[in-house]
Amino acid sequence: MDTLNAQIRELRKVSGLSQTTFAEKFEIPTSTLQDWEHNRRTPPIYVVGMIDKILSTEKAAKQVSGNSILNKAKSAKDNDEFYTTYETIENEVAHYIAEFKGKTVLCNCDDPFESSFSKYFIKNFNTLGLKGLICTSYCASRVLGTDSNLVDMKGEPLSNDNGYVMVLSKVSESINPSSTDAEVHEFLQSQNSVRKLVGDGDFRSDECIEYLKLADVVVTNPPFSLFRELISLVTEYEKQFLVIGNQNAITYKEIFPLIQENKAWIGYQFGDMAFRVPADAEPRETRFWIDSTGQKWRSLGNAMWLTNMDMNRRHERLELTKYYDAELYPRYDEYDAIEVSKVANIPMDYKGIMGVPITFLNKYNPEQFDIIGEANHGSDNSFDLFKPTINGKLKFKRILIRNKLATGVEING
Numbered sequence: 084m085d086t087l088n089a090q091i092r093e094l095r096k097v098s099g100l101s102q103t104t105f106a107e108k109f110e111i112p113t114s115t116l117q118d119w120e121h122n123r124r125t126p127p128i129y130v131v132g133m134i135d136k137i138l139s140t141e142k143a144a145k146q147v148s149g150n151s152i153l154n155k156a157k158s159a160k161d162n163d164e165f166y167t168t169y170e171t172i173e174n175e176v177a178h179y180i181a182e183f184k185g186k187t188v189l190c191n192c193d194d195p196f197e198s199s200f201s202k203y204f205i206k207n208f209n210t211l212g213l214k215g216l217i218c219t220s221y222c223a224s225r226v227l228g229t230d231s232n233l234v235d236m237k238g239e240p241l242s243n244d245n246g247y248v249m250v251l252s253k254v255s256e257s258i259n260p261s262s263t264d265a266e267v268h269e270f271l272q273s274q275n276s277v278r279k280l281v282g283d284g285d286f287r288s289d290e291c292i293e294y295l296k297l298a299d300v301v302v303t304n305p306p307f308s309l310f311r312e313l314i315s316l317v318t319e320y321e322k323q324f325l326v327i328g329n330q331n332a333i334t335y336k337e338i339f340p341l342i343q344e345n346k347a348w349i350g351y352q353f354g355d356m357a358f359r360v361p362a363d364a365e366p367r368e369t370r371f372w373i374d375s376t377g378q379k380w381r382s383l384g385n386a387m388w389l390t391n392m393d394m395n396r397r398h399e400r401l402e403l404t405k406y407y408d409a410e411l412y413p414r415y416d417e418y419d420a421i422e423v424s425k426v427a428n429i430p431m432d433y434k435g436i437m438g439v440p441i442t443f444l445n446k447y448n449p450e451q452f453d454i455i456g457e458a459n460h461g462s463d464n465s466f467d468l469f470k471p472t473i474n475g476k477l478k479f480k481r482i483l484i485r486n487k488l489a490t491g492v493e494i495n496g
């Protein structure tokens with residue numbers, strides 16, 4: 084159970100208000116609010132309850148579900164606290180090795196001491212030929228737990244109120260991919276390279292954007308709820324990126340156009356991914372386990388990497404073995420396109436528009452295919468062209484493509 088101090092911090096964060104504005108709104112002296120947020124004093128339980136109620140009512144009035152804000156914040160948080168394994172990062176980055184040479188990498192949702200992204204890029208700093216590595220964290224990592232002995236560079240316990248930043252432009256030659264975590268930790272402690280941020284380390288803050296400006300490539304796993312914001316920010320600053328997300332994000336209005344315009348594409352790992360989750364994560368019936376060390380885990384069946392870094396697979400041609408047959412490839416009710424229910428069944432000779440499963444993106448070569456849009460609800464966005472029904476029966480969400488290289492029968496579409 085969160086403390087009243089944590090609850091008040093959460094309520095203010097969810098409200099999106101600064102400490103001053105929040106204090107003014109609820110007629111609390113700003114210094115009192117700061118004392119509450121920094122655990123110097125405890126807010127009365129009825130004040131926390133009252134603020135939760137007021138904010139929840141305000142949200143409900145805006146036609147958002149009227150659940151308690153704290154409950155909603157908790158469930159959003161549970162979905163955001165998925166910690167990536169070292170192997171997941173290692174297996175993905177292996178496909179882009181040459182792209183990293185001479186670059187500064189920013190991991191902007193990553194605790195310098197705890198995140199596997201930080202560890203991976205420290206251990207591989209020299210082998211990848213990096214120019215720099217910056218990691219910024221959002222407050223203290225929850226994976227650390229409260230009994231962590233970690234201290235900052237001044238020997239003080241890590242604070243929960245601020246983010247941290249680590250800036251490295253050199254890593255000792257003695258640190259390499261076979262170094263242990265303890266050796267990395269010792270190296271970090273021996274350097275003056277980690278310091279407390281002024282703010283909470285929100286990647287959208289001005290302070291963190293200054294670090295973004297210094298970077299060439301952003302590599303991280305952000306909270307899934309902020310995925311679209313992170314990708315929008317990183318593309319606005321014209322950075323390269325390699326970022327973990329949920330496949331649902333593909334059809335977001337901020338993401339799909341990037342894929343359609345070949346400004347972003349799917350990485351190698353697409354589907355199952357296992358993540359460590361915090362000790363207080365709620366157990367679940369499926370895709371949840373606790374290992375022999377007591378570490379809790381969850382897996383997702385629809386995780387993905389999204390990137391704009393060049394990779395071989397994007398240039399490999401998808402081998403097609405089937406031919407168009409009107410009997411086998413029915414047309415949609417509302418649009419002149421054919422339904423192809425499996426990527427392996429894409430006909431090599433069909434020149435018109437085809438609706439294919441989202442897994443197609445994992446095989447997409449822009450020299451071979453054009454992406455025309457998607458068929459989902461038929462109304463969400465300008466690229467959501469129609470609802471994929473055949474004889475009134477709704478099909479799965481589809482990506483609409485055209486084979487640029489199709490030869491053979493001329494078919495309308």
Ligand SMILES: C[S@@+](CC[C@H](N)C(=O)[O-])C[C@H]1O[C@@H](n2cnc3c(N)ncnc32)[C@H](O)[C@@H]1O
Pocket residue numbers: 163164165166167168191192193194198199200220221224225284285286287303304305306307309
């Ligand atoms: C899905 S977890 C992944 C952590 C780490 N990148 C990894 O892969 O192990 C997302 C992390 O982002 C942090 N976070 C939440 N909101 C953030 C924000 N606005 N800016 C930066 N980081 C944030 C969370 O505290 C959490 O540690």
